[in-house]
Amino acid sequence: MVSNVLKTITQRLQGQSIRATLVVPFLLQIIGTVGLVGYFSFVNGRKAVNDLATQLQVEISDRIQENLETYLSEAVDILKTQKATIKLNHVSSQEPINFRAYQWELLQIHQEVAIIAFGNELNKLINVQRYGDGQTTLRISDESTNYRLAEYELNDQGKPGQLLKIHQPDVEFDTLGRPWYQLAQTSEANAWTGVFVNAAFPELLIAAVESVYDADTKIGGVIGIGVSLSHMNTFLQSLDIGKTGETFIIERSGNLVATSTGENLLSTQVGKTDRLSGLESKNPLTKTALQYLNQSFGNFEEIETTQQLSFDFQGQHHFLLVKPYFDPAGIDWLIVITVAESDFMAQINANTRNTILLSLAALSVAIAIGITTARWITNPILELKESATRLADGKFEQSIEISRQDELGVLATAFNSMARQLQEAFSKLQTVNEQLEERVIERTTELAIAKEKAEVASQAKSEFLANMSHELRTPLNGILGYAQILNRSQALPSKEREGVNIIHQCGSHLLTLINDVLDLSKIEARRLELVPIGVHLPALLQNVVEICNIKAEQKDIEFIYRPSSRLPESVEVDGKRLRQVLINLLGNAIKFTNQGLVTLQVDVVSLTETHASLLFKCIDTGVGIAEEDLTRLFEAFEQVGDQKKQSEGTGLGLAISQRIVRLMGGTIQVKSELGKGSEFLFTVELPLVSDWAEQQGQLDDSKLIVGYEGERRQILVVDDRWQNWAVIKHLLEPLGFDVIEAENGKEGLVKLQANRPDLVITDLAMPVMDGIEFLRHIRHSDDLKHTRVIVSSASVAQEDQRMALDHGGDDFLAKPVGASALFTSLANQLQLTWQYRSEKNRVMNTKVTPTELLVPKRQVLETLLKSAQEADIKNLRIQLEELTETDPAYILFAEPILQLSRKFEVEEIEALLEKYLDKGVLHA
Numbered sequence: 001m002v003s004n005v006l007k008t009i010t011q012r013l014q015g016q017s018i019r020a021t022l023v024v025p026f027l028l029q030i031i032g033t034v035g036l037v038g039y040f041s042f043v044n045g046r047k048a049v050n051d052l053a054t055q056l057q058v059e060i061s062d063r064i065q066e067n068l069e070t071y072l073s074e075a076v077d078i079l080k081t082q083k084a085t086i087k088l089n090h091v092s093s094q095e096p097i098n099f100r101a102y103q104w105e106l107l108q109i110h111q112e113v114a115i116i117a118f119g120n121e122l123n124k125l126i127n128v129q130r131y132g133d134g135q136t137t138l139r140i141s142d143e144s145t146n147y148r149l150a151e152y153e154l155n156d157q158g159k160p161g162q163l164l165k166i167h168q169p170d171v172e173f174d175t176l177g178r179p180w181y182q183l184a185q186t187s188e189a190n191a192w193t194g195v196f197v198n199a200a201f202p203e204l205l206i207a208a209v210e211s212v213y214d215a216d217t218k219i220g221g222v223i224g225i226g227v228s229l230s231h232m233n234t235f236l237q238s239l240d241i242g243k244t245g246e247t248f249i250i251e252r253s254g255n256l257v258a259t260s261t262g263e264n265l266l267s268t269q270v271g272k273t274d275r276l277s278g279l280e281s282k283n284p285l286t287k288t289a290l291q292y293l294n295q296s297f298g299n300f301e302e303i304e305t306t307q308q309l310s311f312d313f314q315g316q317h318h319f320l321l322v323k324p325y326f327d328p329a330g331i332d333w334l335i336v337i338t339v340a341e342s343d344f345m346a347q348i349n350a351n352t353r354n355t356i357l358l359s360l361a362a363l364s365v366a367i368a369i370g371i372t373t374a375r376w377i378t379n380p381i382l383e384l385k386e387s388a389t390r391l392a393d394g395k396f397e398q399s400i401e402i403s404r405q406d407e408l409g410v411l412a413t414a415f416n417s418m419a420r421q422l423q424e425a426f427s428k429l430q431t432v433n434e435q436l437e438e439r440v441i442e443r444t445t446e447l448a449i450a451k452e453k454a455e456v457a458s459q460a461k462s463e464f465l466a467n468m469s470h471e472l473r474t475p476l477n478g479i480l481g482y483a484q485i486l487n488r489s490q491a492l493p494s495k496e497r498e499g500v501n502i503i504h505q506c507g508s509h510l511l512t513l514i515n516d517v518l519d520l521s522k523i524e525a526r527r528l529e530l531v532p533i534g535v536h537l538p539a540l541l542q543n544v545v546e547i548c549n550i551k552a553e554q555k556d557i558e559f560i561y562r563p564s565s566r567l568p569e570s571v572e573v574d575g576k577r578l579r580q581v582l583i584n585l586l587g588n589a590i591k592f593t594n595q596g597l598v599t600l601q602v603d604v605v606s607l608t609e610t611h612a613s614l615l616f617k618c619i620d621t622g623v624g625i626a627e628e629d630l631t632r633l634f635e636a637f638e639q640v641g642d643q644k645k646q647s648e649g650t651g652l653g654l655a656i657s658q659r660i661v662r663l664m665g666g667t668i669q670v671k672s673e674l675g676k677g678s679e680f681l682f683t684v685e686l687p688l689v690s691d692w693a694e695q696q697g698q699l700d701d702s703k704l705i706v707g708y709e710g711e712r713r714q715i716l717v718v719d720d721r722w723q724n725w726a727v728i729k730h731l732l733e734p735l736g737f738d739v740i741e742a743e744n745g746k747e748g749l750v751k752l753q754a755n756r757p758d759l760v761i762t763d764l765a766m767p768v769m770d771g772i773e774f775l776r777h778i779r780h781s782d783d784l785k786h787t788r789v790i791v792s793s794a795s796v797a798q799e800d801q802r803m804a805l806d807h808g809g810d811d812f813l814a815k816p817v818g819a820s821a822l823f824t825s826l827a828n829q830l831q832l833t834w835q836y837r838s839e840k841n842r843v844m845n846t847k848v849t850p851t852e853l854l855v856p857k858r859q860v861l862e863t864l865l866k867s868a869q870e871a872d873i874k875n876l877r878i879q880l881e882e883l884t885e886t887d888p889a890y891i892l893f894a895e896p897i898l899q900l901s902r903k904f905e906v907e908e909i910e911a912l913l914e915k916y917l918d919k920g921v922l923h924a
Contacts, residue, residue, distance in 0.1 A: 050319070052344055054308060057321035057337045060239055060247060061306070064335050065325055067235050068249075071112060072192075072327070075208040075225040078106055078113060079190055082223050086212050096126035096221070100138060103128040104158030107136060114198065114205055115226030119175040123147060128154070129226070131201035137164060141173040149173040184209040184222040192330035195229065195257055195275070202266050202273050204229040204257065208329070232258035233265075242343030246285055249325070250278050250334050252300045254290065257333055261286060288313050289320055289338050303334060317341040530663050534689035535575040537568060538905075541602060542873065544579055548586040548600070549874065555590060558597035563871060566604040568612045571686040577660045582616065584653040585668075585680045589620035596621030596677070610688055617681045625672040633670060634658040705823060707736045707835040714738040714755060718748035718762040718774065724792075724815070728761060731819055732826075743767075745774030752784060759829055761813075764793040764804060772807050779808040788829045792817055854889045855916050864897075865913040873901050876909070 085102065096118050103116040107128055117127040117139075124147075127139035136154045141147055149167040152160040167173070175181060180193050190210040198205050207226040236247050237260045248259035255275040256265045261283045265276045278290040292311045297303055309320040318338050325333045545561045552559035582600070589598045598620045605613040625633065634654050658668050664684045672678035715732060717725040720743050729739040740755060742748035746769040748762065760778075764771035771791060778784045791809040793800060801812045811825045826832060855861070860883070867876040880894040880901075900909050 053319040053339050053341070054321075056241070057308075057319065057339060060241060060337050061321060061323045061335050063239070064236070064247065064249070065323070068232070068325060071231065071235075072206075072208075072227065072331070074110060074112060075227045076190055076329075078110060078116070079208050079210050079223055079225050082106070082116070082118075082225075083210060083212055086220075086223075094120065094122065094220075095142075096120060096124045097140060097142065097144075099126050100128065100140075100160075101158055104136065104154060108158075112227055112231050113225060114203075114228040115207065115224065117180075117224040117226070118221055119178070119181055119224075120221035121176070123172075123175045125149070125173065125175040129198075132203055132228075132230070133201070141175060147172040180207055180209045180224050181222045184211045184224075187211070190329055192327060193224075194330075195251060195255070197266060197273050197275065198226075198228075202268075204265055204275075206331075229258055233260075233262070236260035237262060241337065242339050244285075244343060245337070245339040246283070246289075247335070247337045248278070248286060250290070250300070250336065252332055252334070254278050254294070254300055256281065256286075259283075259286065285313055285318075285338060289318070289336060292320070293322060293336070300334060313340075530574040530577055530660070532572050532574050534570055534572050537571050537573075538563070540575050540579060541582075541600075544582045544586070545600065545874070547583060548590065548598070551587065551590045552598060555594070557590065557593055557595060559590075559874075560597055560599045561874065562599060562601045564602055564604045565871070566607055567602060568604075568607065568688055570689050571612060572689045573664070573684075573686050574660075578664075581657040581660050581668075581682075582618070584657045585618040588653065589618050589622065589678070589680070593620045593622035593677070605683060611685055612688055613683060613685045615681065615683045617679060619677070619679045621677040624674040624676050624678055625670065626674050630670060630672070634668070705735060705834045705836060709833040709835060712736055712738060713759070713830060713832075714740065714757040716740050716742065716748065716751055716755065716757040716760045718742045718745060718760065718766070718771070719792075720744055720763065720766045724763065727817065728822070731822065745769030745771060745777070748774055749777055752778070752787065758788070759826070760787055760789045761792050762789060764791060764795055764800065772803065775804070775808040790825055790829060855893055856883060856890065858917065861913055861917050865910060865917070868906055868909045868913060871906050873906070877901055 082099075082102070099118050103118070103126070106116055107113055107130055113130075115127060115129040117125065117129075119125040122142075124142040125140065128136065129139070130136045136158075138152045138154050138160050139149055140152070141149045145166070148169055148171075151164045151167065153162045153164055155161050183191055183193060187210070190208055193207045193209060195204055195206050197203070205226045205228055207224045209222055209224045212221045212223060232249065236249075236258055239247060239260060241247060241260070246260055248261070249257040251257060254277045256263075256278050259265065263276075263281060263283050263286070266273050267276050268274075278286060279294065281287040281290070289311070292309070293303070294300065296309065303322055303324060306321065306323045309322070311318055311320060318340050321337045323335045323337075325331065325335055541561070541563065545559070549559045586598060586600060599617070601617040601619065603615040603617070605615050607613075634657075654668075661668050661682045661684065664686075666682045666684040668680055668682045670678065670680055713736075715728075715737050717728050717739060719725045719741070725739075725741045729741070732739055738757075740751055740757065742751050744766045745762070748760070749769075751757075752760065762771045762774055766774075771793070775789060775791075778787055778789060788810050789808060790811045790813060791801075791804040792813040792815060793804065794815040801814075804812055810829055813821055813825060823834070827834065856864075860879075864876060864879055867873075867879065877898065880898055883890045884894050897909055897912065900912070
């Protein structure tokens with residue numbers, strides 16, 4: 001074992017200084033020797049303390065038991081004396097009043113007695129008692145008090161004086177029912193009551209009781225002697241139990257009987273005085289000791305013999321002795337004594353301190369010897385170490401002077417040679433480093449200039465894009481606005497209406513492209529977000545098909561749309577972004593395909609009650625993509641393939657599309673072969689919805705607004721561009737609005753004061769007075785501040801919208817203004833209720849009865865039905881258009897089918913055509 005210890009010490013000293021290696025062994029020897037001597041001394045001293053504490057506790061417990069027996073025996077002696085007096089007929093038990101003088105004399109002789117009482121079988125009672133302040137009173141209940149308990153003051157001669165109190169004057173005092181009286185009747189000899197509280201003068205008492213028998217062996221009455229336990233507190237406090245020792249007496253229930261701490265053993269709450277449980281004592285040591293006893297034995301009832309225990313309290317070890325005190329007459333208490341170990345440890349601690357001082361002295365001598373011995377050995381080594389440290393810090397001018405011929409002298413010579421070589425190498429390195437620093441400074445300056453130029457260019461780009469967006473939105477407002485106005489016209493033929501729809505869709509797509517360019521900063525900062533709502537999926541895809549079909553027809557290539565027969569009707573998706581992705585992918589496919597076809601294929605991968613997993617494929621027979629270009633395909637501003645085709649785009653489409661699809665939970669993948677075409681595909685999982693029309697927050701396309709309920713409303717449009725207010729005017733006047741115009745804010749204020757319109761629609765950028773100043777005048781005018789104002793601007797940045805609303809705008813409409821958005825905002829601001837004319841009803845009203853309807857021949861119907869069954873909506877619409885161009889009489893037949901085809905309601909088209917075939921209606 002010793003060898004293992006030495007091995008461990010040797011391992012630990014490895015890596016330490018030589019001086020520590022030489023000094024530490026001396027210290028360990030001395031510490032080990034002194035430590036063992038001190039340890040055995042401490043153990044023997046502690047054993048002696050345990051024996052001394054036990055002797056002290058046993059001695060004190062014996063004294064407490066002896067005092068208890070003496071103290072309580074006096075009450076029993078008085079009991080027997082009074083019983084003998086009654087038995088010798090010195091006092092009649094029939095008249096307890098005769099006991100007064102005798103009881104008073106006993107009370108004067110025995111100071112520990114607090115109450116002397118006698119009651120008989122005639123329900124009579126006499127009671128003489130002494131309070132804690134020395135006052136004595138007489139309590140009596142007999143025929144003289146009408147059997148009410150009356151209390152009188154007793155003078156110095158024991159004679160009754162002033163009536164102090166009648167207890168419960170409305171109730172007879174029940175002597176026979178008192179617990180102490182009943183206890184005596186059931187006991188063969190004297191008995192002790194439990195400890196109880198003297199309510200008249202709060203203190204703890206215990207009473208000895210015994211029955212008195214008449215000559216015929218009948219119970220004549222009961223004598224009770226009440227003893228105050230406060231004398232026991234005084235006795236316990238007089239005991240010397242070390243410096244911090246305590247002793248106390250408890251009942252088996254845990255209630256305190258007496259204590260040496262002087263603690264009040266009664267607690268008063270809400271006018272009621274109760275006993276104090278030791279487990280709830282205010283004295284921490286008492287409470288801790290009893291808690292330890294209770295935990296050790298389970299409860300106090302289990303302690304049957306004297307027990308020696310120990311416990312820790314406030315970081316100190318305490319000895320505890322518990323001794324049962326038992327009297328067959330009815331006393332079963334526990335005497336508890338606690339003594340702190342520290343009360344006996346003073347001398348042992350002194351010896352320990354002396355041992356420590358001797359150890360420190362020995363350590364000091366050992367350290368001095370070790371240092372003196374090690375210094376001669378270690379000083380040269382330490383000097384060598386310091387020189388090596390300075391050398392590592394770059395201070396190469398080092399030289400060690402050691403005039404010794406031993407191994408340390410040889411080491412010093414070698415060190416000086418190494419230091420000179422390092423100094424020469426460092427000088428060369430410093431020269432090279434200075435040259436490098438000059439080159440870094442030049443390069444840093446160039447980078448700073450380039451960064452500044454890039455920031456200027458970026459700012460110029462942002463300003464250019466914002467200005468270009470503003471300028472493009474103004475003509476688009478007119479294009480889209482009048483497209484919406486023409487679409488609402490009831491006189492427009494279906495083919496022309498379809499053309500107007502395509503104009504509106506293309507304009508909307510152009511607007512989307514403008515918004516995408518403005519979103520470039522968001523894409524670069526990865527802050528592009530989706531706004532998913534419920535959309536009608538077949539209609540959305542059909543819209544994409546119609547836009548792309550126009551481009552395909554312009555290049556004279558075939559465009560094929562192949563939707564799955566299980567395609568869900570409505571899903572929750574950001575329709576604008578999905579439409580943007582598909583148009584980008586299909587647009588690229590059309591752009592790079594010179595002959596052949598472009599196909600949009602939508603397959604349902606999986607379909608549950610709540611979700612649909614959809615696979616979108618955009619396939620072309622175009623030029624294809626080289627394998628080395630595939631890695632750069634989705635990078636911003638990167639274009640691959642034919643250089644001529646690259647000039648037609650911005651290089652943002654695929655980068656934006658990939659980002660959008662990833663936000664949807666998918667990834668765009670590419671399969672391509674140079675010269676044979678490409679296939680772009682992605683899969684997204686979308687939730688199914690049923691309330692798609694409500695989620696879109698738009699007016700039902702199947703219903704046309706023709707007016708509104710209530711009085712006629714007037715609208716003021718403030719805009720410096722005539723085409724902007726003209727669009728709003730032509731949209732609103734057919735619905736029953738009065739529209740007035742103003743070219744700037746100043747003119748708008750004049751017309752606002754003169755006409756007091758119901759609502760104002762204002763632009764922001766205007767000459768003379770812009771929209772912000774116009775809003776400020778309105779909101780600071782007492783007459784005009786409650787006017788509802790909608791801000792409509794081509795400046796659509798978030799800061800522009802926030803500024804407009806902060807300066808008093810009630811709503812914001814981005815230009816170009818959509819009719820649906822305009823109508824929704826008007827309804828919110830003016831609390832309007834629209835009047836509709838159903839488009840479906842309008843179509844059906846134009847139909848005639850089956851006998852009057854001109855239906856094509858059965859062969860034509862079967863051809864149309866086949867196209868519907870194959871979901872070839874494009875071919876179906878071409879056939880219907882050719883049919884109506886051949887003979888306008890077929891318009892009534894074709895119009896309902898065309899309406900259904902626009903919403904991709906294939907099943908309804910099939911049902912309608914099958915009905916015509918089955919009924920055999922009028923044919924041409």
